[in-house]
Amino acid sequence: MTFQYSIISSDVHPVKDSQFGLKNFALVAGLLLSCLFAAIGTAKELPVFNKLGGEFTLTSHTGQPVSLSQFKGKVVLVNFGYTSCPDICPMVLARLTQLERLLGEDAEQLQVLFISFDPERDSQQQLNSYLQYFSSNFIGLTGSEKELAAVARQFGAIFVKQESDSASGPLFSHSDFIYLLDKQGKVRGLFSNQDTIQVIKEKILTVMD
Amino acid sequence: MKMEKMSRGLFLSLILIFGATSSLAVAGNETVTVTDAWVRAVPPVAANSAAYFKLTNSGEKMVELMSVTSPIARVVELHQVLHKDGLSTMKPVKSVSVPAKSEFKFEPAGYHVMLIDLQKTLKEGEKVPLRFSLKGGASFLVEADVKFSQEAEGGGHEHHHHH
Numbered sequence: 158m159t160f161q162y163s164i165i166s167s168d169v170h171p172v173k174d175s176q177f178g179l180k181n182f183a184l185v186a187g188l189l190l191s192c193l194f195a196a197i198g199t200a201k202e203l204p205v206f207n208k209l210g211g212e213f214t215l216t217s218h219t220g221q222p223v224s225l226s227q228f229k230g231k232v233v234l235v236n237f238g239y240t241s242c243p244d245i246c247p248m249v250l251a252r253l254t255q256l257e258r259l260l261g262e263d264a265e266q267l268q269v270l271f272i273s274f275d276p277e278r279d280s281q282q283q284l285n286s287y288l289q290y291f292s293s294n295f296i297g298l299t300g301s302e303k304e305l306a307a308v309a310r311q312f313g314a315i316f317v318k319q320e321s322d323s324a325s326g327p328l329f330s331h332s333d334f335i336y337l338l339d340k341q342g343k344v345r346g347l348f349s350n351q352d353t354i355q356v357i358k359e360k361i362l363t364v365m366d
Numbered sequence: 367m368k369m370e371k372m373s374r375g376l377f378l379s380l381i382l383i384f385g386a387t388s389s390l391a392v393a394g395n396e397t398v399t400v401t402d403a404w405v406r407a408v409p410p411v412a413a414n415s416a417a418y419f420k421l422t423n424s425g426e427k428m429v430e431l432m433s434v435t436s437p438i439a440r441v442v443e444l445h446q447v448l449h450k451d452g453l454s455t456m457k458p459v460k461s462v463s464v465p466a467k468s469e470f471k472f473e474p475a476g477y478h479v480m481l482i483d484l485q486k487t488l489k490e491g492e493k494v495p496l497r498f499s500l501k502g503g504a505s506f507l508v509e510a511d512v513k514f515s516q517e518a519e520g521g522g523h524e525h526h527h528h529h
Binding site: 323 | 445
């Protein structure tokens with residue numbers, strides 16, 4: 158299990174918190190260690206990422222407030238993205254769709270949450286229509302910039318709006334992990350685009366019944 | 367330009383022979399082939415999508431891909447995805463050079479042709495036209511398959527382009 162993760166300077170980060178860089182660095186260093194441990198150790202049980210995740214409430218694609226705790230008893234996969242994203246985000250959603258199919262009946266124990274960090278363009282209606290295409294089980298969430306920044310910080314997720322020459326309007330630099338949360342809502346794994354859906358499936362099964 | 371007319375004419379006859387899965391252009395002495403071209407099927411409400419392919423330059427000279435156009439998008443741009451510090455960042459690029467006797471892959475999370483402001487719904491199984499323009503004026507048409515995802519996208523896909 159390998160991934161790279163380090164911190165960009167806080168002046169380009171949407172969260173205005175001078176402590177953020179350090180805190181996050183410690184957190185990420187811990188994460189990397191845990192991953193190393195997980196890779197070296199022979200135990201099949203996934204590590205618990207105590208410093209990541211936690212309760213949050215955002216607004217769903219149907220306009221309802223949705224809290225993570227509502228999904229107690231389900232394995233949750235969390236991913237951050239935006240619907241104008243042409244490459245990475247639809248790829249991750251396509252992978253999540255394939256994963257759901259691959260899980261078959263076990264997918265009943267699964268809830269995918271797609272958190273849009275682009276509330277300006279991703280209205281509830283937009284999120285709803287966008288996600289329906291992939292799976293009617295996926296739930297889209299968004300909120301105010303402040304709410305989204307807080308949730309992103311909980312997960313160590315990063316998104317930075319870029320003004321570019323592109324005709325597409327603002328593009329985001331973003332991290333693209335899929336976070337695996339067990340039935341108690343604890344973060345048990347982070348998957349990168351290098352992880353095969355077969356590997357992800359096997360890991361998900363270890364936190365299912 | 368005379369050369370462009372020649373290449374188009376040759377291309378048109380080649381596409382009649384080989385069908386729509388690949389395409390050839392002759393620009394001077396260079397031969398350029400585009401294979402495995404596909405466009406990602408996206409939700410009807412999606413503003414943008416991306417096209418991927420393998421560009422092979424079997425000629426003796428470097429070729430430069432200047433642009434791709436398509437009636438399915440209002441604007442088409444060449445983009446590179448940079449991976450740094452755990453972040454993925456898309457960056458428009460002006461052109462992509464492919465040295466002699468080499469190939470260059472546009473693939474998910476790498477280089478892609480960004481299709482901006484889609485003019486029609488991209489349905490799986492359909493084909494969409496992409497016009498490739500090379501430096502020097504040659505251009506040729508490729509039919510790309512609309513697909514939900516790449517077979518290799520289950521993960522562990524290759525990353526060739528480390529710059």
